[in-house]
Amino acid sequence: MKDVQDGNSFRFYTQLYIVRLLGIKARNPEELLKAIKKVPPSSIYYHTHKFLQQHLYLSPEPPNDFGFWVSNVLNLKKLGEAITSIDTISFNDLEDLREEFVNILDEYERNKEFSVNCPEGQELHFMSCKTFVFPTKYVARNLDEFKKIVKKISINSLYFHIFEARLRKKIQGNDFSLWFEKIGKHVLAKEITKLDPYTITLEGLREKILALTERYG
C-alpha cells in the first residue's frame, strides 16, 4: 500500500472485509475467557471494532461485542460494565487489549459466587475478518478539498483512516492527524487526536471531524 500522504496531498483509501467464522463459541464468562485467550488477534480486532461499523447508526454505541453480550445476554451487569468500559482507544496493540479482557475475566472467575449460562441459541460466536484495503478516487490537496471529500466519502474510508491507522501505525493519533501535522495545522492535529472514536457513531464522527476542521483549520 502506498502512503496516504503523497507530498502535501492526502489520498483517501477505503476498506472492506469478509467475516470468518472460527467455530468457537462461549456460553458463559469462563468459556469467554478461554476463547479470548486462544483466538487470533484478528478476532480480538473484529469483536472490538467491527461492531461499531455494523451498527453505525445506533446510539449509544455498544463498544465491544464482549461487553454487550455479557450485559445483555448473560445479564451480568457489573462484569458487562467492566468489559464495556475498557478504554479501547488507549490500546494500539491488540495483544495488550486482549490482556485487558483476560485480566477482567480472570478476576471475575476468581471471585464469582454463581455460574450462569446464556440461553440456548444466544452463545457468543467468535469470528475474525479478512480486510481488503484499496485506494479511492479522492485526493485532497488542501483543507478545503479535505472537507468536501470528508462530507461525501464512504463510512468505510473514515473507518480506515481513523480506526485502522492507529493499529497499523501503532500510534495514538490517526491518518488525518498525521497529515494535519505535516501541513502545519498543529492545533487541528492535536484536537483530532483527542477524539475518542469509540464513543461516537461514525456519522457523528464525520460531523465532529468537519466541525474541528472548520474551527481549527
Add this chain to the structure above:
Amino acid sequence: MADIRDYSRIVGHDRIDELYFLAEQLKGKSILNINSTAVGGGVAEILSRMIPLLKQVGTNAKWDVIKGDDRFFSISKKMHNALHGVQIDISEEEYEYFIEINRRNCEEMNLEGDIFFIHDPQPVILVERRKKLKGKWVWRCHIDFTTPQKDVMRFLKNYINKYDASVFSAPAFARNEIRVPQYLISPSIDPLSDKNRELPTEAINTILEKFKIDEKRPIVTQISRFDYLKDPLGVIKVYKKVKKYIDCQLVLAGGGATDDPEGMKVLNEVKEASYGDTDIHILFLTPGSDIEINALQRASSVVLQKSLREGFGLTVAEALWKGKPVIASAVGGIPLQITHKYSGILTYSIDGTSHFLKELLNNTDYAKRLGENGREHIKSNFLITRHLRDYLLLFLSMFYQEDTVFLD
C-alpha cells in the same frame, strides 16, 4: 432484473463503484456456480438474481446444474432433513448412489473455471476431481447447520475439508470439525424487488380494501407460512391479550403448498382459534403475491415474527427495511437483524411479546425510532449489494492468504 446502477440511489454511488473495483481485481478469472436446480427453491432464486449482477459488474460468472434422478433427489432430501437435525437413516447403498451420481455428473458436465462455487450438499462430491480440474473450490452451505445429524455430518465433512473454503449463513452454523476456513455470508433482500420496492399509498390502500382491513386502526402483522414453527397460534394469543386494551387488528398472511397436509392442518387450527373475531384476518396467499406482502408490511403498525425456530428469518429484514418496528423471537438469524431495544424487540414468550406489543402500539415515537434504526441496520448489512460484495471478497480471498490485503 434491475440494473446494478439502479441500486446506487439506495446505497450510494461509492458502494457500487466498490463492486466494480473488486470485480476488476477478478479480471481473467471465471467463476462457475453449481447447484442442483435451475428453478424453484431458495438457492436457484438467489443465483438467478446474483449471476446477472455479478456479470454486470464485470466478472465472468457462470452457472450450471447437476443432473440426478428421483432416487438421487430423494437421498439428497433425506440428507437435507438430517442436516436440519431430523433423525433419518441413510443406508450405505444410498451414500454410494449419491457419490455415483456426482461422479457421473463430473464426466458429463463441462467443468471449467478458476473458482468452483458449489452450492449445498447435492454436488458436494464434485470436489473429488479438483486435482484434475485445478482451480479454487468453495462450498456454499445455504441450510441451517446448527444441529446436523452426526452420520451425515461425518460423511459430508470428508468432502467439505477437501475444499479451499466453506461459507455459512449464520455464525451458529460454524462447525468445529470443519478444518478449512469458514466464512460468514448472510442472506439478503432485494430492495428493488416487488416484495420490497416503494409502493404508492393508493396501491397499499387498494390491497387493504381487497382484504377488508381497516387502515385507520392499528394493524399487527405476521407474514409466514402456516407452520407450527412460525407459531401462528401463539400470535393469536398475543393479539387477544393486547386486544383487551387496544383496538387493533391482526393479519396473519402467508403461503404454503395446498398439498402440504401439515400446512392445511395448521391453517384450519388458526381459523378455528380466530373464529368470531372479524379483526383477525387470515390470508392464505398464492405464490407470487409479493406486492400484497409488501403492502401488508408497509401498512402495519407493528410486525411480529414469533417463530419457535427459524433459519435466517428474512421476513424480519423485509419489515425492518420498510422502517417497521418488529417484535421477533430470538431464534436463528433474527438476533443478527435485531439488537434488542435498538433496532427492534427480541422476545421469548407469548407474555413478553404481548407486553412489548402494547408498549409499541402505545408509544408510536419509540416504535418509529426502532423502525428507523432497523432500516439503517438492514441497509448496511442485509441488502443484495452487500451480498454481492461479500461474494466478490470471497472470490478474491481465494488468492490472498494474509489477514489484511492491500490492493493498489
